[in-house]
Amino acid sequence: MVLKPFKSKTIIEPFRIRSVEPIRFTTMQERQKLLKEAGYNPFLLKARDVLIDLLTDSGTGALSSGQWSGMLESDESYAGSSSFYKFETAVREITGFKNVIPTHQGRAAENILFTTVAGKGDVIPNNTHFDTTRAHVEHNGAEARDLVIPEGREPQTIHPFKGNMDIDALEETIESVGTSKIPIIMLTITNNSGGGQPVSMANIKAVSEVAKKHGIPFFIDACRFAENSWFIKTREKGYADKTPMEIAQEIFSCADGCTMSAKKDGMSNIGGFLALNDDNLAQKCRSLTILTEGFPTYGGMAGYDMEAVAKGLYEALDEGYLRYRIRSAAYLGEKLVDAGISIVQPTGGHAVYIDAKKTLPEIPPLEYPAWSLVNALYLLGGVRAVEIGTVMFGLQPDGSEKAASMELVRLAFPRRVYTQSHVDYLAEVIIAAYEQRDKLTGYRIVEAPNVLRHFSARLEPIGS
Ligand code: F0G
Numbered sequence: 417m418v419l420k421p422f423k424s425k426t427i428i429e430p431f432r433i434r435s436v437e438p439i440r441f442t443t444m445q446e447r448q449k450l451l452k453e454a455g456y457n458p459f460l461l462k463a464r465d466v467l468i469d470l471l472t473d474s475g476t477g478a479l480s481s482g483q484w485s486g487m488l489e490s491d492e493s494y495a496g497s498s499s500f501y502k503f504e505t506a507v508r509e510i511t512g513f514k515n516v517i518p519t520h521q522g523r524a525a526e527n528i529l530f531t532t533v534a535g536k537g538d539v540i541p542n543n544t545h546f547d548t549t550r551a552h553v554e555h556n557g558a559e560a561r562d563l564v565i566p567e568g569r570e571p572q573t574i575h576p577f578k579g580n581m582d583i584d585a586l587e588e589t590i591e592s593v594g595t596s597k598i599p600i601i602m603l604t605i606t607n608n609s610g611g612g613q614p615v616s617m618a619n620i621k622a623v624s625e626v627a628k629k630h631g632i633p634f635f636i637d638a639c640r641f642a643e644n645s646w647f648i649k650t651r652e653k654g655y656a657d658k659t660p661m662e663i664a665q666e667i668f669s670c671a672d673g674c675t676m677s678a679k680k681d682g683m684s685n686i687g688g689f690l691a692l693n694d695d696n697l698a699q700k701c702r703s704l705t706i707l708t709e710g711f712p713t714y715g716g717m718a719g720y721d722m723e724a725v726a727k728g729l730y731e732a733l734d735e736g737y738l739r740y741r742i743r744s745a746a747y748l749g750e751k752l753v754d755a756g757i758s759i760v761q762p763t764g765g766h767a768v769y770i771d772a773k774k775t776l777p778e779i780p781p782l783e784y785p786a787w788s789l790v791n792a793l794y795l796l797g798g799v800r801a802v803e804i805g806t807v808m809f810g811l812q813p814d815g816s817e818k819a820a821s822m823e824l825v826r827l828a829f830p831r832r833v834y835t836q837s838h839v840d841y842l843a844e845v846i847i848a849a850y851e852q853r854d855k856l857t858g859y860r861i862v863e864a865p866n867v868l869r870h871f872s873a874r875l876e877p878i879g880s
Contacts, residue, residue, distance in 0.1 A: 426836075427739055427740055427743045428740070428836075429740055429832075429835055429836070430734075430736035430737055430739075430740050431480075431832060434481065439467050439468070440464055440465070440467065441467060441798070442465060442467070442798055444795060444796070446465075447465070447794060447795050447798060448795060450462075450465050451791060451794060451795060455862065455863075455873070455874025455875060455876075456791055456859060456874070456875040456876060456877065457870075457872070457873055457874060457875060458471070458790055458791065458794055458800050458801075458802070459471075459870065459871050459872070460872070460874075461794070461800065465798075466794075466798060466799075466800045467797065467798030467799065468797070468798065468799045468800070468834065468838055468841070468842060469800045469830070470767075470799065470800060470801050470802075470826075470827040470828050470829065470830075470842075471800050471801070471802050471828065472802070472828050472830075473680060473766040473767065473828040473829055473830055473831060474677065474679040474680055474828075475521075475679035475684070475685045475686055476679075476685075476830035476831075476833065477683055477684075477685070477830050477831030477832055477833060478830070478831065478832040478833050479683070479684075479685070479724060479728075480683070480727070480728075480731055480832075482727050482731070483683070483684075483723070483724045483727045483728055483731070486502075486720075486723035486724065486726065486727050487720035487723050487724055488720075489723065490718070490719035490720035490722070490723045491719050492718065492719040492720075493719070494711060494714070495711055495713055496713050497713060497714065497719050497722075499719035499720070499722040499723050499726070500518065500713040500714060500719070500722055502722065502723060502726040503516070503518060503689075503722035503723075503725055503726045504516045505726070506725070506726040506727075506729045506730065507676075507689055507691055507729070508691075510641075510661070510664055510665065510668065510729055510730075510733070511638070511664075511665075511668040511674060511691050512665060512668050512669055513668065513673055513674065513691035513692055513693055514692075514693050514695070514698075515691065515692050515693070515694075515695065515698035515701075515702075516689055516691045517689060517690045517691070517692075517698065517701055517702060517705055517712055517715060518687070518688070518689050518709075518712070518713070518714060518715030518716070518717055518722060519687075519688045519689055519690060519705070519709050519715045519716055519717075520686060520687065520688065520709060520715065520716025520717055521677055521678075521679060521686060521687065521688045521716075522548065522637075522639060522675060522676060522677025522678075522679070522680075522688045523548040523549075523551075523552065523677075523688075524688060524708065524709055524715075524716060525675040525676060525677075525688050525689060525690035526548060526549050526552040526675050527552050527708065528690055528701050528704045528705055528708065528709070529552075529600075529635070529673075529675055529690055529701065530552040530553055530555070530556045530558070531552075531556060531704060532697065532700050532701050532704060533599040533600055533633075533697070534553060534556040534557070534558040534599050534600075535556060535557055535558065535599075536556075536557035536558070537557070537558070537597060538556075538557070538558035538559070538597050538598065538599055539558065539559045539561050539589065539593045539597055539598055540553045540558055540559070540560050540561065540598070540599070540600060540601075540602060541561050541563050541581075541586055541589050541590075541598065541601050541602070542560065542561070542562060542563070542581075542601075542602040542603065542604055542637070543562065543563065543564040543568070543579055543580065543581045543603055543604055543607050543610070543615065544562045544564050544568070544579075544604060544607050544608075544609040544610045545560040545562060545602075545604070545609070546604060546608050546609055546637065546639075547609070549602070549604070549637060549675075558599075561589060563581055563582045563585040563586055563589065564578075564579065564580070564581065564582065564607060564610055565578070565580045565581070565582045566582070568580070568607065568610045568611075568613060569610070569821070569822075571611070571758065571759070571760045571761070571769070571771045571774075571822065571824075572758065572760075572761055572771070573761075574761050574762055576614075576616070576647075576651040576652070576762075577613070577614050577615055577616040577619060577647070577651070577652075578607070578610060578611065578613035578614075578762075579604070579605065579606055579607030579610055579613035579614050579615040579644075580615050580616060580619040581603060581615070581619055581622075581623050583619070583622050583623070583626065586601070586623065586626055587626060590626070590630055590632070595630045595631060595632055598630075598632050599632075599633070600632065600633045600634070600635050601623060601626070601627045601632050601633070601634050601635070602634075602635050602636070602637055603615060603620065603623055603634070603635075603636050603637070603671075604636075604637040604639075605620075605636060605637065605638060605639075605640060605641055605644040605667070606640045606643055606644045606647070606764060606765050606766070607764075608639070608640070608766075609804075611760035611764045611767075611769050611824075612640070612643075612745075612763075612764025612765045612766045612767050612769075613760075613764050614643070614644045614647035614648065614651070614764070614765065615644060616648060616651075616652050617648050617652055617655065617663070617666065617667065618652070620636075620667055620670050620671075621670055623670075624670035624671065627672075633672040633673065633694070633697075634670070634671045634672050635671060635672060635673045635674055635675065635692075636667070636668065636671045636673075636674040636675075637674070637675050637676075638668075638674040638675065638676045638681075639676060639677045639680040639681060640680050640681050640765055640766055641664055641667065641668075641674075641676075641681055642660060642664065642681040642732035642733050642738060643681065643738065643741065643742065643765030643766060644667070644765070645660040645661075645663040645664045645667065645733065645738075646660055646738040646739075646741075646742055646765070647742070647765065648663050648667075649663055650742075659733075659735070660733040660734075660735060660738055661730075661733045664733060672692060672693050672694065673690070673691055673692030673693060673694070673697075674690075674691050674692075675688070675689075675690055676688050676689050676690075676691070678725040678728065678729070680766070681728075681729070681732040682724075682725040682728045682729055682732070683724070683725075683727075683728030683729070683731050683732050683831055683832075684721060684724040684725045684728045685721075685724070686717065686721055687717050687721045687722065687724070687725045689715070689725075732831075737832075741765070741829075741831065742765055744829055744834075744836075744839060745763040745764065745765065745766070745767065745768055745829060746762070746763045747836070747839060748763070748768050748827070748839050748842060748843055749761070749762070749763035749768050751840075751843040751847075752768065752770070752843065752846060752847070755843075755846075755847045755850060756850070757770060757775060757846065757847070757850050758770070758771040758774035758775060759771060760824065766828055766829060767826050767827055767828040767829060768826075768827045769804070769824045769825065769826050769827075770786075770789065770824065770825040770827070770846070771822070771823070771824060772785040772786035772788075772789045772805065772823040772824060772825055773785060773786075773822065773823040775789060775850065775853060776788060776789060776853055776856055778854070779856065779857070779858045780858065781805070781806050781810075781819030781820070781823060782806060782810070782817060782819060783857075783858025783859060783860070783878060784803070784805065784806055784807050784823075784858060784859045784875075785805070785823050785858070786803040786804065786805035786806075786807075786823040786824055786825050787803045787805065787806075787807050787859050787875070788856045788857065788858060788859055788877075789801075789825050789849060789856065790802065790803050790825050791859075791877075792849040792852075792856055793825070793845055793846065793849055796845050796848050796849050797841070797842075797844070797845030797848070799827075799842060799845050799846075801825050801826060801827045801828075802825070802826050802828070803823075803824075803825060803826075803870065804820075804822070804824040804825070804826050805820045805822065805823035805824060806818075806819050806820045806823065807861070807869065807870045807873065807875075808820065808870045811864075811866070811869055815866075827842070827846075857877045857878050857879050858877075858878045859875045859876065859877055859878060860875060860876060860878055861873050861874070861875050862874045862875060862876055
């Protein structure tokens with residue numbers, strides 16, 4: 417009997433489930449009450465009242481049996497624990513960087529790096545700074561300058577690498593600011609604030625060459641380096657036959673160092689690192705690590721956290737996993753586009769972003785259309801997403817309010833947590849909200865702090 421090989425159309429979850437975590441169903445009536453009590457702010461909901469939680473992909477993933485077994489073997493010694501050496505070996509193998517400094521999460525690595533290199537009047541170019549990166553740059557008196565290509569700012573424009581840096585703009589910035597005022601150049605892969613969009617290898621190399629030419633160190637914000645490697649493999653000429661590991665190694669070989677939140681492509685619930693080649697700079701960074709994080713062989717992590725990251729970094733580079741991961745976002749994106757819903761295209765790695773400005777044109781930006789859609793998703797289906805729009809970015813330093821450039825709803829996928837049926841359900845909820853879009857109202861802020869207001873603001877629907 418000679419059977420023709422079978423090629424499946426369905427990309428299945430590359431794992432089976434051995435430990436389950438029940439999720440809790442609530443009625444729409446209950447959710448109405450819960451949302452009101454939370455000041456119409458999904459950040460203030462209890463997680464147990466959420467059915468599908470897409471607030472973030474950060475630290476929310478499922479650990480593998482391999483990670484759990486490593487965690488049981490952890491060494492909790494204060495100095496020189498074997499868990500640290502496993503962690504260091506993994507980071508060195510993937511990034512090639514000589515000095516590996518563990519931190520409790522990504523922003524701690526940013527704090528150490530920018531406190532050490534940046535000062536008043538400096539400018540840090542990046543494709544797009546993530547919020548915490550920007551905050552650390554600014555906290556040190558420097559300016560965070562976003563130089564993503566123009567396509568990266570246009571939700572509907574299709575481009576394979578919308579996270580690319582605008583190389584001409586980078587050259588112009590160096591020309592006008594002067595190399596002495598640019599302590600480092602950064603590149604965020606993938607570009608989270610721009611829709612989880614990847615950066616091409618050609619662009620990474622171009623940034624690296626510009627940095628070298630001017631003698632400026634080049635650092636990568638590597639949170640989603642494995643997802644970015646997958647996009648290079650599947651979209652960039654010459655990389656189809658390379659493994660994600662080889663591509664990741666090639667990416668890092670272009671840079672002098674990186675900051676990393678292991679809560680993303682470290683597949684861990686907590687952790688991060690700063691890795692770099694320059695011994696002098698590393699020495700300065702280690703001193704600060706002792707001050708703010710802990711001894712440089714644990715840097716704010718438990719031994720078992722370092723074990724989880726040491727294994728997780730390799731698991732994030734597994735082809736079967738990456739195929740499933742990137743497909744999940746594309747699958748939801750296709751369903752939404754088929755239903756006529758505007759999203760940031762093409763879908764990125766870790767999330768799908770709905771364009772709320774296009775979806776709810778009747779709601780003016782200062783009445784927060786993306787926020788309104790986020791709340792509708794919770795009310796209709798118990799889904800928690802996050803607004804990336806005027807509530808998050810609209811408050812100006814002088815207290816006035818300005819519409820954000822985009823009104824997006826981000827649906828971020830925790831790693832290895834949800835299955836295809838969860839995604840099918842999600843699509844149904846979003847489409848149901850879209851079909852009733854004429855009933856959605858704007859919101860007004862009732863009370864809010866002066867900084868990072870979206871986390872704790874209380875709002876109310878207009879006209880209720
Ligand atoms: N850089 C990028 C690109 C990020 O997406 C994040 C976190 C950080 C740095 C900071 O890392 O949270 O470990 O301190 N992003 C999360 C998110 C919070 O929801 O996108 P952290």
